Amino acid sequence: MSVGLLFFLLLTFIISIIFIIFFRLAGKSRRAADRRQLPPGPTRWPIVGNLLQLGRLPHRDFARFCSTYGPLVYLRLGSVDAITTDDPEVIREILVGQDDAFASRPSTVASARLAYGSGDVALAPMGSHWKRMRRICMEHLLTTRRLESFAAHRAEEARDLLMEVWAKSSSGETIDLRQVLGGFSMNNVTRMLLGKKYFGPAWAGQREAMEFMEITHELFHLLGILYLGDYLPAWRWLDPTGCERKMREVEKKTDQFHQKIIDEHRERTRRRKKTRGSHCKELDDDDDGAMDFVDVLLSLHGEDGKEHLDDKEIKALMQDMVAAATDTSAVTSEWAFTELLRHPHVLQKAQFELDSVIGLDRPIRESDLPHLSYLRCIVRETFRLHPAGPFLIPHESLRPAHLMNGRYTLPCHTRVFINTHALGRNPHVWGDDVDEFRPERHEKRKGKVEISHGDDFVILPFGAGKRRCPGAPLGVVMMLMGLGTLLHGFDWKAAYGKRPEEVGAEEIYGMTMPRAEPLKAVATTRLKEGIYVGGE
Ligand code: HEM
Numbered sequence: 217m218s219v220g221l222l223f224f225l226l227l228t229f230i231i232s233i234i235f236i237i238f239f240r241l242a243g244k245s246r247r248a249a250d251r252r253q254l255p256p257g258p259t260r261w262p263i264v265g266n267l268l269q270l271g272r273l274p275h276r277d278f279a280r281f282c283s284t285y286g287p288l289v290y291l292r293l294g295s296v297d298a299i300t301t302d303d304p305e306v307i308r309e310i311l312v313g314q315d316d317a318f319a320s321r322p323s324t325v326a327s328a329r330l331a332y333g334s335g336d337v338a339l340a341p342m343g344s345h346w347k348r349m350r351r352i353c354m355e356h357l358l359t360t361r362r363l364e365s366f367a368a369h370r371a372e373e374a375r376d377l378l379m380e381v382w383a384k385s386s387s388g389e390t391i392d393l394r395q396v397l398g399g400f401s402m403n404n405v406t407r408m409l410l411g412k413k414y415f416g417p418a419w420a421g422q423r424e425a426m427e428f429m430e431i432t433h434e435l436f437h438l439l440g441i442l443y444l445g446d447y448l449p450a451w452r453w454l455d456p457t458g459c460e461r462k463m464r465e466v467e468k469k470t471d472q473f474h475q476k477i478i479d480e481h482r483e484r485t486r487r488r489k490k491t492r493g494s495h496c497k498e499l500d501d502d503d504d505g506a507m508d509f510v511d512v513l514l515s516l517h518g519e520d521g522k523e524h525l526d527d528k529e530i531k532a533l534m535q536d537m538v539a540a541a542t543d544t545s546a547v548t549s550e551w552a553f554t555e556l557l558r559h560p561h562v563l564q565k566a567q568f569e570l571d572s573v574i575g576l577d578r579p580i581r582e583s584d585l586p587h588l589s590y591l592r593c594i595v596r597e598t599f600r601l602h603p604a605g606p607f608l609i610p611h612e613s614l615r616p617a618h619l620m621n622g623r624y625t626l627p628c629h630t631r632v633f634i635n636t637h638a639l640g641r642n643p644h645v646w647g648d649d650v651d652e653f654r655p656e657r658h659e660k661r662k663g664k665v666e667i668s669h670g671d672d673f674v675i676l677p678f679g680a681g682k683r684r685c686p687g688a689p690l691g692v693v694m695m696l697m698g699l700g701t702l703l704h705g706f707d708w709k710a711a712y713g714k715r716p717e718e719v720g721a722e723e724i725y726g727m728t729m730p731r732a733e734p735l736k737a738v739a740t741t742r743l744k745e746g747i748y749v750g751g752e
Pocket residue numbers: 337338339350353536537540541542544545548604605608609610676677678679680682683684685686687688690691692695
């Protein structure tokens with residue numbers, strides 16, 4: 217080898233080393249700079265980060281961090297970067313201003329196990345699959361026309377609710393509001409979605425109803441917990457609480473349940489077609505009234521020229537709709553009732569409005585809802601103090617992003633906890649009487665009282681931006697109809713002779729945030745008897 221070649225090789229080697237060192241240092245200092253620009257937050261421990269600072273009600277701990285370090289707080293949850301906020305302007309920037317960066321969802325053990333590998337809408341990461349599933353929801357399931365086609369079912373459910381409470385109150389029974397409101401929203405949703413009702417008259421049957429209840433409760437519970445395996449990967453090896461084993465069991469049970477419903481629908485369609493002859497057209501909305509959602513999903517074409525959606529896609533969507541639709545409205549309605557029992561003057565004012573808009577000679581109808589401004593204020597105030605879930609479903613950043621005029625830099629895959637519970641109790645937004653239930657604070661708005669978020673982002677019951685709840689109009693109608701029916705139909709007092717101030721308002725943490733105890737009350741009739749048994 218010549219001396220020249222040797223010299224050339226040596227020079228190349230030295231230059232390469234210099235480049236490698238240079239880029240490593242540059243990378244390190246860039247990462248260090250990024251870290252320097254993280255928002256402030258509580259002191260972090262090695263490995264666990266801030267996990268040990270979270271208790272039984274993490275939304276309250278997050279709120280405390282926001283009032284100490286806010287409005288935007290950085291947390292390290294085990295191996296995960298996370299931020300939290302309860303500030304309307306920061307929330308607007310995340311959900312609307314920088315929607316492109318923050319509209320994804322984190323991949324968690326629950327979303328993999330319990331949402332068909334994140335194959336649904338609500339827990340799917342941003343990408344073509346989510347776009348397609350969301351489009352199916354918006355264009356085929358939750359359209360105004362389809363929701364209107366179920367108005368008669370909803371009216372029937374309101375009538376059954378009135379009759380059920382009347383029957384119980386006539387026999388001196390205490391009313392379990394969790395049970396009646398839960399049954400009302402569950403029936404509304406399952407009739408639309410699965411073509412069945414699970415509670416009350418004409419129900420699907422004891423065994424199936426119990427199975428359905430059990431599965432949905434287990435599912436909600438597991439989707440709601442803060443599972444340590446998502447933050448400390450080593451935890452998954454040990455699974456000391458048996459959480460993953462439970463998830464696998466529930467995954468299997470739900471899948472079998474969904475498959476049975478799909479098979480029943482296929483069989484029903486096959487029988488209908490056979491009755492009408494093999495030349496018969498596809499099932500459509502004019503056949504036997506409205507198609508339920510499963511019928512609609514079975515009639516849609518799949519991707520890449522496939523004749524149908526995959527069963528897995530249909531099951532993921534069914535599960536989303538049940539999970540997203542039933543508990544949310546039932547939990548919020550129970551909270552509304554809790555506050556009404558704690559504030560009898562608000563309850564009376566709502567009844568006064570109902571009587572003047574509807575009268576005492578007929579039950580409430582959906583067409584009355586836009587005219588019930590005070591009832592709408594009650595629902596809005598309930599969402600302020602008791603949003604259905606303490607956080608929006610966690611979002612995740614798709615790339616490094618800057619927030620608050622570039623003041624802070626966040627790494628890719630930062631998990632975002634928008635604390636709607638703390639937003640509604642933020643004294644900078646709501647003043648000193650944040651803890652007081654006072655629907656009148658929403659009254660000053662002109663025209664129809666909007667229940668969804670407005671331009672000011674001071675309440676956020678349905679989220680905002682790309683991931684906004686696609687079922688908000690249905691959720692609002694179900695809540696107003698349920699509450700309106702019970703308030704118009706009956707006078708109410710807390711059960712067991714409790715005084716208003718003795719009605720508790722303790723919450724438990726989960727994907728949704730119910731009262732710690734089911735709400736029990738005593739109802740007395742206030743309309744003509746014929747109305748309770750289906751007359752006008
Ligand atoms: C009072 C009732 C309801 C409340 C309070 C509620 C609230 C919410 C909230 C807070 C989110 C998360 C938004 C975000 O992450 O930014 C959400 C998402 C969602 N909701 Fe609702 N919801 C209700 C009713 C419904 C109904 C009736 C349906 C469908 C039948 C539904 C379907 C969904 C779906 C599919 C998502 C996921 C959207 C996505 O990730 O793209 N919700 N809802």
